[in-house]
Amino acid sequence: xxxxxxxxxxxxxxxxxxxxxxxxxxxxxxxxxxxxxxxxxxxxxxxxxxxxxxxxxxxxxxxxxxxxxxxxxxxxxxxxx
Amino acid sequence: xxxxxxxxxxxxxxxxxxxxxxxxxxxxxxxxxxxxxxxxxxxxxxxxxxxxxxxxxxxxxxxxxxxxxxxxxxxxxxxxxxxxxxxxxxxxxxxxxxxxxxxxxxxxxxxxxxxxxxxxxxxxxxxxxxxxxxxxxxxxxxxxxxxxxxxxxxxxxxxxxxxxxxxxxxxxxxxxxxxxxxx
Numbered sequence: 591x592x593x594x595x596x597x598x599x600x601x602x603x604x605x606x607x608x609x610x611x612x613x614x615x616x617x618x619x620x621x622x623x624x625x626x627x628x629x630x631x632x633x634x635x636x637x638x639x640x641x642x643x644x645x646x647x648x649x650x651x652x653x654x655x656x657x658x659x660x661x662x663x664x665x666x667x668x669x670x671x
Numbered sequence: 672x673x674x675x676x677x678x679x680x681x682x683x684x685x686x687x688x689x690x691x692x693x694x695x696x697x698x699x700x701x702x703x704x705x706x707x708x709x710x711x712x713x714x715x716x717x718x719x720x721x722x723x724x725x726x727x728x729x730x731x732x733x734x735x736x737x738x739x740x741x742x743x744x745x746x747x748x749x750x751x752x753x754x755x756x757x758x759x760x761x762x763x764x765x766x767x768x769x770x771x772x773x774x775x776x777x778x779x780x781x782x783x784x785x786x787x788x789x790x791x792x793x794x795x796x797x798x799x800x801x802x803x804x805x806x807x808x809x810x811x812x813x814x815x816x817x818x819x820x821x822x823x824x825x826x827x828x829x830x831x832x833x834x835x836x837x838x839x840x841x842x843x844x845x846x847x848x849x850x851x852x853x854x
Contacts (some may be wrong), residue, residue, distance in 0.1 A: 632827040637795055639776045644796035647691035656686055656707060663715045664674030664682075 674718060681727040682714065688797055689731050695792045696739050698781070706742075710735040729803045732793070736807055779829040783822050790818035791826075 686707065693703035693710075714721070714734055721730055780788060786808075793804040794815065801819075805812040 629824075629827050632831055633823055636776075636823060636826050636830070640780075640791065640795045643777065643780075644688075644691045644695070644792065647694055648687040650687065650690075652683055652686045653690075653704065656690075656704070656711065657683060659708060660679060660683055660686075660711060660715070663712070664676075664679040 674715065675723075678718065678721070678723065678727075682711065682731070685728045685731050686711075688728065689735060692732060692792060692797055693735055693739070695796075696736070696785075696789065706735055706739055709738055713738070726803060728797075729799065729807055732797070732799075733807045733809075736789070775830065779826050782829060783825060787818045787822035787825070790815050791822035794819050 689710065690703060690707050693706045694700055697703050697706060710731060714731055721727070783791070789808065790804060793799045793807060794801060799807065801812050801815050805815045808815065
């Protein structure tokens with residue numbers, strides 16, 4: 591089937607197949623195979639650190655002024671807020 | 672207004688996570704507590720618009736995020752410096768953790784664009800589904816996925832550049848787990 595010169599048989603279109611290593615901001619443009627394994631370990635750790643950081647605050651529970659506020663508003667028969 | 676105690680308990684149960692989210696948005700504990708308080712005032716004033724049985728955390732997070740965003744729109748100058756201020760705030764609170772790995776992580780997180788940081792936290796820390804996170808942020812599920820992926824890639828890059836060894840599998844993990852395990 592002839593489709594003329596628009597067919598691209600193995601000739602790489604610039605930037606289509608081959609990712610740039612990094613963009614102007616230094617961000618990796620795509621995952622490269624060599625980075626994937628390292629990436630997985632780091633991703634697991636990113637997840638752990640993220641949750642640990644977040645849970646630090648969660649463990650503080652409900653500050654007293656907040657629980658008082660909620661109870662006051664929810665027991666109020668008037669238009670509270 | 673007399674609030675159904677079950678609803679009130681759902682609200683209270685969401686507060687710790689809501690607060691953690693507020694801190695991650697504003698980078699400032701006092702401001703976060705103001706945001707949480709304002710969120711609860713609004714939520715309880717409009718509690719009729721909450722459908723019992725639906726997702727209370729997602730409802731409250733949405734209100735808080737909208738409040739935070741509209742406050743930012745009012746204060747343009749702060750928008751421009753939002754990420755810088757966030758990073759500075761973290762620097763001024765070193766007592767939150769003495770762990771090097773942890774503070775490196777905070778600094779890296781602070782370097783993310785705010786929409787990516789927000790998406791990553793909602794999905795990776797708050798535990799929302801992509802769908803809930805998209806609803807909270809008022810954007811498409813695909814947008815959230817892409818923000819989360821970009822955030823993770825960028826963080827991995829920031830954290831691996833200078834310290835593949837320092838950031839080795841066990842040391843950092845143990846430190847974090849030890850730090851997260853007790854308080």
